[in-house]
Amino acid sequence: MSMDDQQPEPVHVSTEEATCSTEEACEQTQQQTESRADQSRKSESSGIPNSIDRLRSEFDKLLGVAVEQGERALDKLGLFGNEAVWMPRVDILELEDEVQVSFDLPGVTAEEINITLAGNMLTITGSRSTGTTTTAGQTVRISERPSGQFRRSVPMPVAVDPDKVTASVQNGILSVVLEKSSTEKPRQIPISSAAGTGF
Known part of the structure; x- marks a missing residue:
């Protein structure tokens, strides 16, 4: 088997299999690991409702603007059409x-x-x-009138x-x-x- 045929193996780190020099060090490591897992679970669970609330408030703002400004808001949002x-x-x-x-x-x-x-x-x-039309030899330099x-x-x-x-x-x-x-x-x-x- 040549060196080119060998693929690197993925590296997997597990804290459960790690050996500790003292029993106290193992307990501290396990407590730190558990506290990190709890914090990540809390941040993940609290992040979802915050995201939903933020999305809901943004959507409510857009609806408010659409009601106040009519089609101008739809045009700015790109919902008015392609014409x-x-x-x-x-x-x-x-x-x-x-x-x-x-x-x-x-x-x-x-x-x-x-x-x-x-x-x-x-x-x-x-x-x-x-009324701004061009013929051969004419070039429009500025056209601001809609x-x-x-x-x-x-x-x-x-x-x-x-x-x-x-x-x-x-x-x-x-x-x-x-x-x-x-x-x-x-x-x-x-x-x-x-x-x-x-x-």
């Missing part, structure tokens, strides 16, 4: 009787925009062409009346006004006093 979709910027202003939502959509006409209200989620979709399909969903801060929604486009800004639901509107409650009663 190139850009999201216009938005402002939401809550007044006493209504909610005003403004979207930046320069160069987009009213005919190119679709607006839907599903439950409490306002969604706009459409497409925009920036083009193509756009989509943006925003949750309303309060319940709104789906039958009382208006929208208009002016100077590249889409303005959507949503009247609050009657249950959300503040009401003045009259106070009646009983005449002739006193303390």
